[in-house]
Amino acid sequence: MAQGLTDLLRAPRISVPIDVEKALAWVEGVTRLHLASQQREAIRMVLCHKALVITGGPGTGKTTILRCIIRILEKKGLRIHLASPTGRAAKRMAEPRVGRRRRSTACWSGVPPGGIPAERPATLETDLVIVDEASMIDIVLMNSLLRALPLVATLVLVGDADQLPSVGPGTVLKDILDSGRLPSVRLTEVFRQAEQSRIIRNAHRVNRGEVPDLSRSPRGEESDFHFLPEEDPERLQQLIVDLASRRLPARFGVDPVADIQVLTPMHRGVIGAAQLNSALQAELNPPNPGRLEVMRGGRIFRTGDRVMQIRNNYDKEVYNGDIGRIVRVDPEEQEVAVRVDDRTVPYDFSELDELALAYAVTVHKSQGSEYATVILPVHTTHYPMLQRNLLYTAITRAKRLLVLAGRRRPWPSR
Numbered sequence: 001m002a003q004g005l006t007d008l009l010r011a012p013r014i015s016v017p018i019d020v021e022k023a024l025a026w027v028e029g030v031t032r033l034h035l036a037s038q039q040r041e042a043i044r045m046v047l048c049h050k051a052l053v054i055t056g057g058p059g060t061g062k063t064t065i066l067r068c069i070i071r072i073l074e075k076k077g078l079r080i081h082l083a084s085p086t087g088r089a090a091k092r093m094a095e096p097r098v099g100r101r102r103r104s105t106a107c108w109s110g111v112p113p114g115g116i117p118a119e120r121p122a123t124l125e126t127d128l129v130i131v132d133e134a135s136m137i138d139i140v141l142m143n144s145l146l147r148a149l150p151l152v153a154t155l156v157l158v159g160d161a162d163q164l165p166s167v168g169p170g171t172v173l174k175d176i177l178d179s180g181r182l183p184s185v186r187l188t189e190v191f192r193q194a195e196q197s198r199i200i201r202n203a204h205r206v207n208r209g210e211v212p213d214l215s216r217s218p219r220g221e222e223s224d225f226h227f228l229p230e231e232d233p234e235r236l237q238q239l240i241v242d243l244a245s246r247r248l249p250a251r252f253g254v255d256p257v258a259d260i261q262v263l264t265p266m267h268r269g270v271i272g273a274a275q276l277n278s279a280l281q282a283e284l285n286p287p288n289p290g291r292l293e294v295m296r297g298g299r300i301f302r303t304g305d306r307v308m309q310i311r312n313n314y315d316k317e318v319y320n321g322d323i324g325r326i327v328r329v330d331p332e333e334q335e336v337a338v339r340v341d342d343r344t345v346p347y348d349f350s351e352l353d354e355l356a357l358a359y360a361v362t363v364h365k366s367q368g369s370e371y372a373t374v375i376l377p378v379h380t381t382h383y384p385m386l387q388r389n390l391l392y393t394a395i396t397r398a399k400r401l402l403v404l405a406g407r408r409r410p411w412p413s414r
Helices: 002-010 020-031 037-048 062-075 087-093 139-148 172-179 198-207 233-252 273-284 349-354 380-385 388-395
Strands: 051-056 080-083 128-131 154-159 184-187 225-229 260-264 293-296 299-302 306-309 323-330 335-340 343-348 355-357 360-362 371-378 398-406
Touching: 002 051, 002 139, 020 037, 020 062, 037 051, 037 062, 037 184, 051 062, 051 172, 062 080, 062 128, 062 154, 154 172, 198 225, 198 388, 233 260, 233 273, 233 371, 233 398, 260 273, 273 355, 273 360, 293 349, 299 323, 299 355, 335 349, 343 349, 349 355, 371 388
Parallel strands: 051 154, 051 184, 080 128, 128 154, 225 398, 260 360, 260 371, 371 398
Antiparallel strands: 293 299, 306 323, 306 355, 323 335, 335 343
16 A cells, blocks of 8 residues: 555656645636635645545535535646445435546455455546545555556545544554655644534533533524433433434424434444344334245344445445345245445345344444434443544434433443
8 A cells, every 4th residue: 555655656747737825716616615725725735735634523624625626627637536445435425416427446446345456556547636534444445546646647645644544454544644755734724604503512522531511502503413312321321312313303393214314333232232222123113914024043124124235336336334224025036125325226035134224233334434413322331442533433323313311420441
């Protein structure tokens, strides 16, 4: 990996005549944005360097920077690829907020099913690759990406270095930043609109090693962050089920299956993902003569269940972390159909080990995803996993509403 980055840095970049200050003024005009000084500096560095790291927490304007870079360089006729280490994060990059088609690094850098890189990954026909969620890149994937990248291309890694590292081997983004070999920009300014969010304010508090503000919002004031105390793990499980099935749908009008995601630090235990999934399935999608089901590996999959793809399947074009809903169980055809985004994906009964119930998922499995509403249990029974970067990652998965439930002081400083 180090040699690949060195070769990339030494190679000449594509010559593009560009007046950086005029480009900044132009993009502010067409986007109607007023860029902050850190944002302007990040764009300058992308326009002037062969490779760059842009890192920062939530609300610091990373997406705005990407939009501006794309507008400027597309105007100059450059070929641009957006990429991400996971299919789920790559789909997020296709949203209008970025406004450019995406590819997943797991697809185009020559990594076949199973994650083993191809001997000769196809060289990308591109001038600029922007990789989002770069904290999730492991050594294997980074090597494959560098082998597929033309030496004349520019590479921009965008990510939050304070989040959980990749599940695979290595801490690539952290190591690159620590090496000092690549230019980097660390965004620290939280913008006014984002600063109004208690989710974002508390995420930054946790990241600094501080206890989040768990106080109630003033009466009559809406908040996107709530805390409910509960000491007993059994009662905490019941509280989570009640929040997901009754209280949050009634108060906020959210769909209990489509809009709410329970995140938990661990898989085992009363408030771990496995037992929470069983309890939530029993409440939200109980057995019914009209709901066909199949049991595989001790797990029941039922029509209407929320499920997650837990490994990349390139033939089906579904990836680790993709969430869908079972729309059909067909015992005669031995097939389960899952609606993922806007398409239906068929699974043979023998392929059901690729799926898991997803009413509750571990924080590690949530990396690269965002959810409208998140319920997060915090309790000392999870203490071995309660590191600062795990809690910070969990909090930043929530887009509109976060409900913490549990003990007031399991918060680590490390």
